[in-house]
Amino acid sequence: MNTHAIRMPLFVLGFLYLSACMSNTHAGPQHGDIGSSAELTATVTPADIRAAQIPLDPAKVPVGLRSLTPLAQQWGIADDAVRDAMQAQSSEGQKAAFADKVIPHLKEIDAWLNSLPNDGQMSDEAAAFMFMQSALTEMDLYPMEPHDG
Numbered sequence: 001m002n003t004h005a006i007r008m009p010l011f012v013l014g015f016l017y018l019s020a021c022m023s024n025t026h027a028g029p030q031h032g033d034i035g036s037s038a039e040l041t042a043t044v045t046p047a048d049i050r051a052a053q054i055p056l057d058p059a060k061v062p063v064g065l066r067s068l069t070p071l072a073q074q075w076g077i078a079d080d081a082v083r084d085a086m087q088a089q090s091s092e093g094q095k096a097a098f099a100d101k102v103i104p105h106l107k108e109i110d111a112w113l114n115s116l117p118n119d120g121q122m123s124d125e126a127a128a129f130m131f132m133q134s135a136l137t138e139m140d141l142y143p144m145e146p147h148d149g
Helices: 003-022 037-042 046-052 063-075 080-089 092-115 124-138
Strands: none
Touching: 046 080, 063 092, 063 124, 080 124, 092 124
8 A cells, every 4th residue: 555645635635624724714703702892792693682681580579670570681681792782782762761661660679689698699580680780870871869769
C-alpha cells in the first residue's frame, strides 16, 4: 500500500477544514462572546422575548397585586438584553400604559418583596415583580417617590 497516496488526501482535507473554520464570517455574537448591550439587544427576536416571559401563578402573589401578574409576566424578564429589547420594541403608548397600571402599586410591591426571606431564594413571581420594577427604572418611568396604592 502506498502511504503517500493516503496522507495527501488527509492533509488536503485537514487544510480545507481549517480554512473553513478560520473563515467563519458569522456577524452575530457566539456563545462566550462579549459585546455591548446594544449589540446583544439587536440580536433579540420577538420569539426570544416570548420565551423569556415565564408563566406566573397569581395564587403566589399577594391578593392586592394579583391583577398585575400579567404585566409582571410580560415586563418582568430576568435577562437584561431581552428586557432591553422588549423595551426598545415597545411603543411609547405601551410603556405609558404599563407605568400607569404599575406605579400606583409600587409601595405594595416593595412591601411584599421586602417581606420575603433574604435567603437567596425567590419565587418566579417575586422575581418577575422585581424585574418589572427594573423595567420601569430602565425606561425612566419609576417615580422619585412611589405613589400610594
